[in-house]
Amino acid sequence: MSDEKIEKASKIDLDRTDMPKQPPEIRRHNFNEVALGYTEELAIKEAKRCLQCKKPRCKTGCPVEIDIPDFISCIVKGDFAGGIKKIKEKNCLPAVCGRVCPQETQCESKCILTNKKGEIAIGRLERFLADWEAKQGKIDIPKKAKPTGKKVAVVGSGPAGITVAGDLILLGHEVTIFEALHRAGGVLTYGIPEFRLPKAIVAREVDYIKMLGVKVITDFVVGKTRSIDELLEEFDAVFIGTGAGLPWFMNIPGENLNGVYSANEYLTRMNLMQGYRFPMSSTPVRKHMKVAVVGGGNVAMDSARTALRMGAEEVRIIYRRSHAELPARLEESENAEEEGVIFNMLTLPVRYIGDERGWLKEIECIKMELGEPDASGRRRPIEVPNSNFRIAMDAVVCAIGNSPNPLVPSTTPGLETTRHGTLVADPETGKTTRDRVWAGGDIVTGAATVILAMGAGRKAARSIHEYLMNKG
Amino acid sequence: MNKIIERKMIVPNMHLIEIEAPDIAKKVRPGQFVIVRPDDEGERIPLSVADWDTEKGTITIIFMEVGASTGSLASLNAGEAVATCVGPLGNYTEIKKYGTVMCIAGCYGIGSIYPVARALKEAGNNILTVIEARSSYLIYWLDRFIPISEKIFTITRDGSLGYKGHMKRLPDILHSLPAFPDLIIVNGCTYLMAHTSHVTKEMGISTIVNLNPIMIDGTGMCGVCRVTVAGKMKFACVDGPEFNGHDVDWKEFLARRKAYMEEETLFFRRSEPKTKIHKEGECQV
Numbered sequence: 001m002s003d004e005k006i007e008k009a010s011k012i013d014l015d016r017t018d019m020p021k022q023p024p025e026i027r028r029h030n031f032n033e034v035a036l037g038y039t040e041e042l043a044i045k046e047a048k049r050c051l052q053c054k055k056p057r058c059k060t061g062c063p064v065e066i067d068i069p070d071f072i073s074c075i076v077k078g079d080f081a082g083g084i085k086k087i088k089e090k091n092c093l094p095a096v097c098g099r100v101c102p103q104e105t106q107c108e109s110k111c112i113l114t115n116k117k118g119e120i121a122i123g124r125l126e127r128f129l130a131d132w133e134a135k136q137g138k139i140d141i142p143k144k145a146k147p148t149g150k151k152v153a154v155v156g157s158g159p160a161g162i163t164v165a166g167d168l169i170l171l172g173h174e175v176t177i178f179e180a181l182h183r184a185g186g187v188l189t190y191g192i193p194e195f196r197l198p199k200a201i202v203a204r205e206v207d208y209i210k211m212l213g214v215k216v217i218t219d220f221v222v223g224k225t226r227s228i229d230e231l232l233e234e235f236d237a238v239f240i241g242t243g244a245g246l247p248w249f250m251n252i253p254g255e256n257l258n259g260v261y262s263a264n265e266y267l268t269r270m271n272l273m274q275g276y277r278f279p280m281s282s283t284p285v286r287k288h289m290k291v292a293v294v295g296g297g298n299v300a301m302d303s304a305r306t307a308l309r310m311g312a313e314e315v316r317i318i319y320r321r322s323h324a325e326l327p328a329r330l331e332e333s334e335n336a337e338e339e340g341v342i343f344n345m346l347t348l349p350v351r352y353i354g355d356e357r358g359w360l361k362e363i364e365c366i367k368m369e370l371g372e373p374d375a376s377g378r379r380r381p382i383e384v385p386n387s388n389f390r391i392a393m394d395a396v397v398c399a400i401g402n403s404p405n406p407l408v409p410s411t412t413p414g415l416e417t418t419r420h421g422t423l424v425a426d427p428e429t430g431k432t433t434r435d436r437v438w439a440g441g442d443i444v445t446g447a448a449t450v451i452l453a454m455g456a457g458r459k460a461a462r463s464i465h466e467y468l469m470n471k472g
Numbered sequence: 473m474n475k476i477i478e479r480k481m482i483v484p485n486m487h488l489i490e491i492e493a494p495d496i497a498k499k500v501r502p503g504q505f506v507i508v509r510p511d512d513e514g515e516r517i518p519l520s521v522a523d524w525d526t527e528k529g530t531i532t533i534i535f536m537e538v539g540a541s542t543g544s545l546a547s548l549n550a551g552e553a554v555a556t557c558v559g560p561l562g563n564y565t566e567i568k569k570y571g572t573v574m575c576i577a578g579c580y581g582i583g584s585i586y587p588v589a590r591a592l593k594e595a596g597n598n599i600l601t602v603i604e605a606r607s608s609y610l611i612y613w614l615d616r617f618i619p620i621s622e623k624i625f626t627i628t629r630d631g632s633l634g635y636k637g638h639m640k641r642l643p644d645i646l647h648s649l650p651a652f653p654d655l656i657i658v659n660g661c662t663y664l665m666a667h668t669s670h671v672t673k674e675m676g677i678s679t680i681v682n683l684n685p686i687m688i689d690g691t692g693m694c695g696v697c698r699v700t701v702a703g704k705m706k707f708a709c710v711d712g713p714e715f716n717g718h719d720v721d722w723k724e725f726l727a728r729r730k731a732y733m734e735e736e737t738l739f740f741r742r743s744e745p746k747t748k749i750h751k752e753g754e755c756q757v
Contacts, residue, residue: 180558180689180691181689182509182516182555182556182558190689190693218556219556219557219558220495220558221558221559221561221690221691224499224559224560224561224691225495225496225499225558225559225560226495226499245691245692245693246692246693247693247694247695249695249698249705251705255705256698256699256700256705256721256724256728257727258727258728258731261696262694262695262696264693264694264695265688265694265695265696268688268689268693268694269688269694272688273515273516273688274513278735279735280513281513282513282514282515282540282541282544283515283516283688284515284732284735285735286731286732286735357727358723358724358727358728358730359727405691405692405693406692406710407691407692407710
């Protein structure tokens with residue numbers, strides 16, 4: 001960085017505008033959204049801090065290359081309609097990304113002000129614009145290209161699928177999304193809880209692509225109800241965005257006791273099946289007083305904070321490394337801590353102990369210490385001999401990750417997978433080893449982020465479009 | 473939304489429902505199941521498919537009314553619709569020539585084992601059918617089993633039809649045969665499957681059970697249906713639902729099936745009565 005630039009930076013406002021939030025003692029008892037979003041005044045105040053760099057680095061940190069300085073300058077001028085239009089040129093899910101993108105490792109990490117710890121709150125501004133647009137009540141429908149007569153099937157209605165569908169429908173193709181569950185949205189619907197991503201927002205995004213003309217068929221399991229090969233008889237191209245939905249367990253004794261959940265089950269029960277409304281909703285939910293969540297990612301934080309809201313008195317995160325290695329977004333682990341989640345770091349469960357009726361009553365753990373960095377670059381956790389101890393718990397949520405769902409790969413001959421179970425696909429185009437079949441999102445990368453899945457969807461859409469147009 | 477073609481109680485508490493589901497009817501094979509959600513508030517219930525009609529595009533399910541969600545399903549009628557009917561899920565029964573196959577069923581399993589028995593018969597097997605029920609009036613579809621079975625045995629708790637007692641009588645049946653069957657397939661309640669497996673393990677007769685644990689998505693995502701088989705964790709929805717009965721950890725399976733017994737009772741306390749009862753001047757019949 002040149003001296004003049006530092007000089008200029010020192011004169012500007014480094015005071016990142018806070019976003020109003022529900023206070024921890026209130027929000028830990030409700031499922032309403034925690035972060036309340038910027039008001040117009042706050043958004044303009046934050047936007048004014050942007051230096052409008054000539055060579056904006058923030059843009060390079062965005063997987064879908066949103067014109068960040070441009071939309072921020074729209075906010076400064078009070079032209080919110082122009083701002084959201086700018087974002088939507090590149091991102092069809094701004095209300096979602098503004099909330100769940102890890103901006104601190106993407107766009108915001110590249111901001112020139114990051115060195116001074118005053119990076120622009122790009123995510124909050126993105127969210128502000130998306131929410132502003134929703135509040136106007138009228139959604140701007142972009143013009144669609146002339147119908148091409150080509151048909152595309154999209155398997156899975158998560159972020160990758162929604163992006164592919166949204167892009168291809170605008171290019172004039174006929175698009176049908178197949179979703180296995182009864183509600184569209186994928187992980188946005190079944191996984192991320194209401195207090196972090198209200199389901200009304202996901203429904204709005206799904207309605208939007210439906211408005212564009214995308215057909216969404218729920219309750220349809222591709223690989224079971226119909227195979228990829230059968231879809232290829234009816235459609236010119238197929239995109240697979242089935243995500244990473246196969247939960248990992250630890251293979252330790254007692255894992256099948258009642259009260260031991262995969263994070264997928266726990267969150268699906270609460271979100272998709274509306275367990276937080278039980279007994280008004282029909283999917284039964286057990287009231288647990290002491291809940292341990294194993295893992296340190298965003299899903300672990302979501303599970304722990306859900307447990308608090310379900311009335312648990314004691315909620316612990318059990319993580320085998322230390323605070324510094326937590327893979328969760330800092331914002332999420334801070335939120336969890338503020339709400340009263342207890343963090344048991346450098347701890348690994350080794351055994352679950354049940355009562356005579358087959359319900360969990362205690363967890364046996366072992367203490368860990370950090371050794372040399374491993375392949376992931378993080379220091380490897382090593383067991384401390386004879387440090388076993390037990391904690392009384394009546395539920396444990398295993399949030400240690402997911403592998404790709406094998407349903408589609410196992411029923412589609414010729415579709416190659418890696419040894420991790422992910423689909424082999426060209427990173428630039430999403431083309432798989434099968435003709436006319438593309439893939440993107442977690443099914444290709446393994447569990448990752450919403451925005452990366454969208455980025456992959458965008459690339460695949462481009463490649464599918466090229467193919468369809470050249471095919472004649 | 474899938475339209476209901478027919479819904480009737482075939483024996484007390486046991487219902488038959490025929491649902492319009494052309495995609496499933498085209499694909500389903502013996503031993504598979506679907507997930508049904510009666511209405512928008514409803515739970516996702518896994519139910520074995522008891523029959524289907526590819527031409528008509530319908531599937532038939534036999535289910536017992538046990539809780540809130542099966543209760544709402546049982547209250548639906550022809551012309552109405554279920555919110556979800558998705559499938560066919562799980563792996564299908566391996567249909568090939570085994571020789572003599574004994575099909576043991578009780579409860580809803582009488583319905584779900586029927587297509588298995590029919591397909592095995594078509595594959596050239598001799599079918600022995602064993603049906604267990606509390607009393608003769610709870611047995612259904614005998615007319616369907618007669619044409620495909622070499623022999624039908626019934627066990628009733630009250631002795632009203634066939635052997636008196638319960639599954640403990642199975643060895644009596646097995647020993648009455650000139651030779652043990654080459655394979656036994658069991659569909660029905662956990663007790664029936666577990667007990668049969670214990671008996672046949674001692675006798676060394678291969679036994680396949682069709683497990684019916686709690687499920688949510690039915691596609692391998694939630695893992696609630698996990699079961700220990702031969703010491704390994706399996707998901708009944710994608711690895712099953714059929715397993716070698718001798719390898720299943722039945723104690724664990726039973727405990728997991730009962731996980732929500734207490735919560736189930738809550739449903740019956742949650743709702744307002746549908747009609748106002750004895751409210752002055754506003755009485756509804």
